[in-house]
Amino acid sequence: MSATPEELKERIEASIPGAVASVTGDGHHFNAVVTAPAFSGLNRLAQHRLVYDVFGSEVGDRIHALSIQTRTSETEATR
Amino acid sequence: MSDTATNPIRDAIQEAITENSVILFMKGTPDAPACGFSARTVAMLQTVGTQFAAVDVLPDPRIRQELSAISNWPTIPQLFVGGALVGGCDIVTEMYESGELHQTLGLEAPDDTQVPAGAPVQSAPMSIENRL
Numbered sequence: 001m002s003a004t005p006e007e008l009k010e011r012i013e014a015s016i017p018g019a020v021a022s023v024t025g026d027g028h029h030f031n032a033v034v035t036a037p038a039f040s041g042l043n044r045l046a047q048h049r050l051v052y053d054v055f056g057s058e059v060g061d062r063i064h065a066l067s068i069q070t071r072t073s074e075t076e077a078t079r
Numbered sequence: 080m081s082d083t084a085t086n087p088i089r090d091a092i093q094e095a096i097t098e099n100s101v102i103l104f105m106k107g108t109p110d111a112p113a114c115g116f117s118a119r120t121v122a123m124l125q126t127v128g129t130q131f132a133a134v135d136v137l138p139d140p141r142i143r144q145e146l147s148a149i150s151n152w153p154t155i156p157q158l159f160v161g162g163a164l165v166g167g168c169d170i171v172t173e174m175y176e177s178g179e180l181h182q183t184l185g186l187e188a189p190d191d192t193q194v195p196a197g198a199p200v201q202s203a204p205m206s207i208e209n210r211l
Contacts, residue, residue: 048169
């Protein structure tokens, strides 16, 4: 079964404490904008790894491509 | 990793990362990228004007497998500078737009990102002759 943006959003928000995710995609290629206090103090690599880790080996396979933008807070997201 | 295990592909990847100050692992080649994310990353590196080594991961699936094991990063492309993972297309794009990519590569930032402190920001007048 192909993945949906709704599924990715729910799984990101369930796995990363306090995360708010906005996900778009066509079932294969997805773009996720994730805001989470858990990103605070982490560099971008570590922030993106937290999101990739939600899906493990599904990235590159069932989830063909996942673009990520991370934000630490809502205020930063609206800058 | 056990002392007796030999992993020539992983060793070769590690050696390439160590020996090339800027190296991109991508799908396809810079002249013929096989994926939009790889193509965009190549274009950004070429725009900032850096020399870089490129490795096509497609000929052997083990290259990607071993690379991801080394970098703890699941997707392609992957850019390494000075032996360290910088990121994939998303991170390189953010860094390109913020001027950080220039900094990371030891290049001078383009003029339009260096607005002197306190200087009023004005739109430059259109200069027809310079566009040719």
